[in-house]
Amino acid sequence: MRLFKSFALLSTFATYFLIFTGGLVRVSGAGLGCPDWPKCFGRWIPPVSLKQLPTEFDPATFNFTLAWIEYINRLIGVLVGLLILGTAILALIYFRKNARILVASLAAALLVAFQGWQGSQVVASELEPFIVSIHTITAFVIISLLIYIVQQVHLIENPTVLINARYPRGSAVLVGLLWLFTIVQVLFGARVRSAIEVEEINYPLYTAREWLVRIGSVDDIHMVLGIFLTVAAAVTGLYIIKKSKTTPSALIQAVWSMLFILCVQIVFGFVLMFAGLPSLMRLFHLWVASLLIGILLFMFTVIKSGEETAYAK
Amino acid sequence: MRNDPFFPKGLLWGILAAMILAAGAAIVIKQAQKSRENLPVLATVPEFELLKSDSSTFNSSDMRGKIFVLDFIFTSCPGACPVMSAKMSALYQYYAHSDKVQFISISVDPERDTPEVLREYAKKQGVTDDRWIFLHGPVEEVKRISEKGFYLAAENLPGGHSTKFVLIDENGQIRAYYDALNDSIMSLLKTQLTALARKLI
Numbered sequence: 001m002r003l004f005k006s007f008a009l010l011s012t013f014a015t016y017f018l019i020f021t022g023g024l025v026r027v028s029g030a031g032l033g034c035p036d037w038p039k040c041f042g043r044w045i046p047p048v049s050l051k052q053l054p055t056e057f058d059p060a061t062f063n064f065t066l067a068w069i070e071y072i073n074r075l076i077g078v079l080v081g082l083l084i085l086g087t088a089i090l091a092l093i094y095f096r097k098n099a100r101i102l103v104a105s106l107a108a109a110l111l112v113a114f115q116g117w118q119g120s121q122v123v124a125s126e127l128e129p130f131i132v133s134i135h136t137i138t139a140f141v142i143i144s145l146l147i148y149i150v151q152q153v154h155l156i157e158n159p160t161v162l163i164n165a166r167y168p169r170g171s172a173v174l175v176g177l178l179w180l181f182t183i184v185q186v187l188f189g190a191r192v193r194s195a196i197e198v199e200e201i202n203y204p205l206y207t208a209r210e211w212l213v214r215i216g217s218v219d220d221i222h223m224v225l226g227i228f229l230t231v232a233a234a235v236t237g238l239y240i241i242k243k244s245k246t247t248p249s250a251l252i253q254a255v256w257s258m259l260f261i262l263c264v265q266i267v268f269g270f271v272l273m274f275a276g277l278p279s280l281m282r283l284f285h286l287w288v289a290s291l292l293i294g295i296l297l298f299m300f301t302v303i304k305s306g307e308e309t310a311y312a313k
Numbered sequence: 314m315r316n317d318p319f320f321p322k323g324l325l326w327g328i329l330a331a332m333i334l335a336a337g338a339a340i341v342i343k344q345a346q347k348s349r350e351n352l353p354v355l356a357t358v359p360e361f362e363l364l365k366s367d368s369s370t371f372n373s374s375d376m377r378g379k380i381f382v383l384d385f386i387f388t389s390c391p392g393a394c395p396v397m398s399a400k401m402s403a404l405y406q407y408y409a410h411s412d413k414v415q416f417i418s419i420s421v422d423p424e425r426d427t428p429e430v431l432r433e434y435a436k437k438q439g440v441t442d443d444r445w446i447f448l449h450g451p452v453e454e455v456k457r458i459s460e461k462g463f464y465l466a467a468e469n470l471p472g473g474h475s476t477k478f479v480l481i482d483e484n485g486q487i488r489a490y491y492d493a494l495n496d497s498i499m500s501l502l503k504t505q506l507t508a509l510a511r512k513l514i
């Protein structure tokens with residue numbers, strides 16, 4: 001069990017890192033650094049100089065920096081894939097009778113295989129914004145499954161951890177709704193991002209402000225929803241902390257982390273709007289959203305498990 | 314037992330990790346940007362004076378302050394020129410939203426490419442403004458500009474002209490050559506041209 005938990009935990013951290021490096025590939029414009037897939041310029045290890053470039057590739061299309069950024073992301077992707085596959089194999093060995101862990105582990109392994117294939121489609125489509133967004137959202141689903149697996153194992157190992165916690169009725173539903181709201185907000189964010197990328201492709205010499213004007217009101221909706229989500233999260237989180245009894249400290253930390261992240265996201269959003277869409281901020285805005293989804297899922301599972309324990313009693 | 318809710322330890326580690334990631338990401342983004350913009354200065358555009366299709370003069374010093382894509386063609390060319398002009402026309406349309414990028418086609422067949430013929434040719438390519446101009450002049454001068462100025466072949470004109478596009482920066486410096494008949498190179502041209510032109514925004 002300890003081995004399984006280590007694998008699941010490592011897979012979770014590694015997947016968060018992969019979401020980060022994937023976003024980095026996107027904002028640094030290295031998505032087509034390797035024009036082919038799964039190889040890079042016809043080689044399993046990309047060329048380090050023009051001398052190593054196979055003759056079928058035009059030397060002018062080779063950019064050492066971009067090729068290696070993309071290649072390193074692919075390598076991290078393979079490592080994450082192997083970790084998740086290992087988790088699924090261990091789930092088959094240790095948790096054959098635990099449907100929750102087994103199904104989530106197998107689903108994560110299947111999705112990571114799908115994600116690998118999806119990566120080839122991203123390259124084949126020459127970074128079509130919609131396909132890139134599907135790639136991102138699939139990563140969010142994988143990370144959610146992994147967090148769920150880690151929590152379930154933790155609860156099996158520590159069955160008494162939630163036993164005395166009491167939450168106000170409907171807390172799990174409220175947090176579940178917040179999670180859903182966040183997913184909708186992320187989808188709107190993906191829509192904003194895709195719309196901007198389309199403008200960048202069609203009007204490469206416009207300023208960031210002109211791109212934002214051209215995409216219409218979708219970014220305004222995203223901003224308003226973000227502020228609304230922050231208020232809703234603050235009210236819900238503080239209500240649960242105040243009204244619950246013997247709240248686990250992990251849940252309190254999760255609530256404060258959630259509120260901190262939401263405030264940071266609002267600041268990032270304004271910086272993006274008024275400072276010309278800086279690449280680093282684009283990267284963090286998306287990545288921090290993936291952390292938020294994880295935290296909300298964590299809160300939901302903690303409360304839900306607490307409620308189940310209470311009813312069982 | 315509750316931890317201090319105002320300063321969760323996990324959050325502190327999270328912020329520290331985020332700062333390390335941010336520093337790493339900033340370096341990668343900067344390097345990627347540099348690698349795209351990093352075009353060597355190959356030469357300086359030669360001094361020349363030719364005529365536009367409206368018979369006004371065009372001097373090479375007029376090329377300062379903007380990014381130019383330049384090629385050599387002739388309107389009755391049956392082979393490469395229609396492909397080159399179609400590619401140039403696509404670029405002209407693509408950058409229609411900015412006057413920072415301009416296009417020049419120099420005729421290598423001044424005898425047949427009179428101002429009227431060039432105007433008609435421009436119209437056929439969809440040219441509606443001064444962002445794409447067609448120049449003509451004595452064939453010896455055109456040959457000199459091509460060979461000695463832009464280092465492009467100009468043997469047995471008009472047939473032996475180069476099929477390359479020349480990318481010229483805002484300081485009148487030649488930054489790159491692209492084979493106009495190669496599709497993958499054209500997308501590279503767009504990337505590098507955009508990187509140069511975005512510095513002027």
